[in-house]
Amino acid sequence: MNTFKALVKREYLDGKNGYLYVPVILALLMLGITTIAVLGSGHILEINGVMVDGQEAGKYNLAEMIEHVKSSKEAEDLPAAVAILYWGLGILVWVAFPFVVFFSLLGSLYEERRDRSILFWKSMPTSDVQEVLAKLFMSVIGVFFIYLGVTIVLEIALALILGLTVLVQGGNMLDMWPVSYMVQGWIHAIPHYFLLALWALPIFSWLMIVSAYAPRMTFMYAVLPPVVLIILEEMLFGTARIAHWIGTHILGWLDGVDWRHFEGDVDGPKELFSRIHEMPLWDMVVMSVTDLSFWSGVVLSGLFIYGAIELRKRAI
């Protein structure tokens, strides 16, 4: 077996709780909530007071509501609206994601030193470069694909439950299966996440070097230095560049993106969906690679990762 693959597999097994069980539990929770919501008494799903065509629609069950929408001028919006609904329900899975990434990076090179298993890992023919990169890969990329996978399964399960509900209520099950929109959503998530991860890479690699260095209390070692620097900068120069830089790399860079696609009113779910998917990925890439802050982050990431590798070489 390829060494890198074996190392990633080991990282996965080590962090299985956060990587797999947490999103699965959250997905099951969402499925549970949906199922309970669907199993109303009398009506399987009751939606009160929905405004359709500007009129009080009264009480509808899901199938009736869908029929209602289909007969209105918003009919073409239906598939997109359903896909957006699934997205919204799927968000619960991602609530844990940033925490899992943060803590798995922070523990990645610390736990093995703490429990001395590093002596076992080092007795195997794997280099420190491979070890560090495998840990980074699993904590940032691997975990993303697992969460995405869980989300996909959740959306399919939701479509099944709601599709069956509509069927039982006498509607068309396929109305709950906007497959093309669903698939587009999944595919589009990938390049967007990669760009986001590249921006946040200095934060990720900072956590790794702290993990390789800190003798204990990794959280304090990770958080205190930047906080102290931010305070010092404020006190000495009255500026907030470090804080701004960090904020930019976490999500703030999105501010710099040209949001012209979102100017003006968005007319219904279909348009929202198409705007999101026309979302300027290319613009985002161009904006990123022409931004000095982006490149300073890449350089810093390289230094931190190199530092983490060198520290691991010396760690016993």
Add this chain to the structure above:
Amino acid sequence: MENVVEARNLSKSFGAFQALKGVDLDIPLGRIVGVIGANGAGKTTMLNAILGLSSYQGDLHVLGLDPSKDRAKLMQDVCFISDVATLPKWMKVSDVFDYVEDIHPKFDRAKAEDFIARTNVPMDKKVRALSKGMIVQVHLAVVMSIDAKLLVLDEPTLGLDVIFRKKFYAALLEEYFDEERTVVITTHQVEEIENILTDVVFIRDGRIVLTADMENLTEQFIEVMVTSGKEEEAEALGPIKKGSSFGKSTFVYQNVDREMLKSLGETRRLGLADIFVVTMQGEG
């Protein structure tokens, strides 16, 4: 004969403290070498350098490689157990085997499983749930199933009971060691390994004080329980250590003809631990 380890002027400092002071050492293939020294003498420091676990000054080649640069490559042919219970606690025994099978080209899983089958270690339990002795058995199963040229054991049996320790070394000797491999061992329980060693290295204060062939060494040192009345005669032969037991004088000699000593009283070979002690005293 091919040398597995070749060190010239090997040094290592921790701040102002010099843990290794210019060590020269050759370890050939097909030996079982005991590295004996007091706590803090530099045993582990030296072994860590050999295993590529720490930096060092001087010239060091292990199987022709520079351990500080080529640890990953070196570990294809070198195995080690440093300290007890370093196996990852979150893994099941079967996960440990899976991992080593994935990563190590010279691991024979069937052999490891066969070894475990002869113990009472459960394959499906996590390492965390095993006793210290069981963890060492799992680790031993792993290293014995890797076709390596050099096996380094740094206090592999610390804290284990005597029966287990005996079994450990017996397994090592019977099932692992051959002329194509070298084993380097450090332990405080010297008397338990002295009959399996082919060579010893005495180390003190970061220096190698003595390297010797075991057979040769134990022949050199003879202890005589001197018959009363022959003390003066015994004294004349220049004992390196004098003591008494059961009311009789016991003199230790180095490189004195055994036949001649037999006339002074009852003779016996000195144990390795005692040889170590007298050598250190003689040196100091």
